[in-house]
Amino acid sequence: MPEQNRERDSWAVVLLLFGLGNALNGLWMLASPAHWYLNLPANIPGSGPLNEHFVRDIGCIFALLGGALLASIRVRGWRLPAMLAAAAYSAAHALVHVFDSLRGLFEPGHWRFDFGPVYLASLLLLVLTLKLARESRE
Amino acid sequence: MNRAGAAAAGCVLFALPFLQSGLGESHWHGAGPHLDHAPRHGGSLLMVGDFHVEVVEGAKRIELYVSDAERRPLEASSVEATYDGRREGEVRWDSYRLVAPRPPGYSVADYRIRLGSGTSFSFRWRGGSRRS
Numbered sequence: 001m002p003e004q005n006r007e008r009d010s011w012a013v014v015l016l017l018f019g020l021g022n023a024l025n026g027l028w029m030l031a032s033p034a035h036w037y038l039n040l041p042a043n044i045p046g047s048g049p050l051n052e053h054f055v056r057d058i059g060c061i062f063a064l065l066g067g068a069l070l071a072s073i074r075v076r077g078w079r080l081p082a083m084l085a086a087a088a089y090s091a092a093h094a095l096v097h098v099f100d101s102l103r104g105l106f107e108p109g110h111w112r113f114d115f116g117p118v119y120l121a122s123l124l125l126l127v128l129t130l131k132l133a134r135e136s137r138e
Numbered sequence: 139m140n141r142a143g144a145a146a147a148g149c150v151l152f153a154l155p156f157l158q159s160g161l162g163e164s165h166w167h168g169a170g171p172h173l174d175h176a177p178r179h180g181g182s183l184l185m186v187g188d189f190h191v192e193v194v195e196g197a198k199r200i201e202l203y204v205s206d207a208e209r210r211p212l213e214a215s216s217v218e219a220t221y222d223g224r225r226e227g228e229v230r231w232d233s234y235r236l237v238a239p240r241p242p243g244y245s246v247a248d249y250r251i252r253l254g255s256g257t258s259f260s261f262r263w264r265g266g267s268r269r270s
Contacts (some may be wrong), residue, residue: 010144017148025155034233038211040156049179050234062155090154117157121150128147131139 011132012073018086019073023066029059061089080129080136087122087129094122171207179203186261191251193263195240202229202236204251218250 028036033055065086072078097114100106111119139147177183179201181194189212192203204212217229217236227239229249236251245265252258 010139010141013141013144014139014148014151017145018151018154021152022155038213038234052233066155117154121154121157124147124150125154128151 011079011135014128015069015073015079015082019066019069021066022062022069022086026059026061026063026066029055030063033059065089080132083125083129083132087125090122090125094118174209184261184263186259189259191249191261195265198240200238200240200247202238202249202251203234204236204253213254214251215254216252220248222246223248 033052034050036055036059037050065082068078068082069086072082094114097106097111097118101111101114106114171188172185175183175185175190177192179192179194181192181201181203184191184193188207190205190207190209192205194201194203202217204214206212211234213234214231214236217238219225219229219238221241221244224241226241226244229236229238231237247263247265248260249263250258250260
């Protein structure tokens with residue numbers, strides 16, 4: 001396999017793992033919102049009571065993103081749109097955290113806990129999406 | 139991107155959905171045992187030893203939300219409830235709380251809750267006011 005093709009195919013690994021993460025989280029939220037609420041190792045109850053309907057609403061987003069990312073392993077034309085959608089969702093989510101931190105909804109210093117899983121991870125996703133876009137044009 | 143880089147990036151991204159939908163929303167990081175006594179469901183919070191119970195009294199039912207010292211929810215395996223010394227209706231586990239029919243006009247409720255871990259504790263609730 002030519003070097004460039006092998007490198008391009010390595011995106012399948014990224015898409016598989018990222019897609020699985022999204023799909024599993026989404027299916028968990030859809031199948032059992034209460035179980036997800038109680039067992040996600042992040043103490044979701046600390047931010048308020050369970051709203052099963054709302055959890056399922058968000059579960060739809062993760063399940064669809066996961067499905068699109070997994071499908072894009074085979075359907076190469078979907079790769080960039082799927083990564084763009086995931087990156088856009090992640091960036092929008094990070095902006096909501098910035099907004100809520102600035103208006104004081106989160107306690108002072110909360111940004112330290114958001115830094116890795118929200119801000120840094122969103123940045124990584126954005127960088128990867130840009131890299132994929134660049135490689136797609138070549 | 140080489141295979142190793144792809145695998146590393148993939149592993150981080152695999153965790154991303156769980157982190158985004160959970161950790162970032164959590165406010166528990168700074169709280170320690172018994173530092174958080176705020177009701178979360180519009181009821182009254184009781185401290186029973188190292189456990190907490192939030193009692194929410196509606197017109198027709200009573201909801202009990204059980205949590206540990208740091209307010210992490212706990213699942214009950216069984217409950218015994220008496221109202222003014224009488225058993226009234228069945229207390230059932232519903233999703234992530236205990237739900238009991240509210241007997242009309244009762245004044246004192248006694249609950250004995252057994253947790254999934256096997257630990258049990260009891261408390262008395264005086265209809266809509268406070269425990270003793």
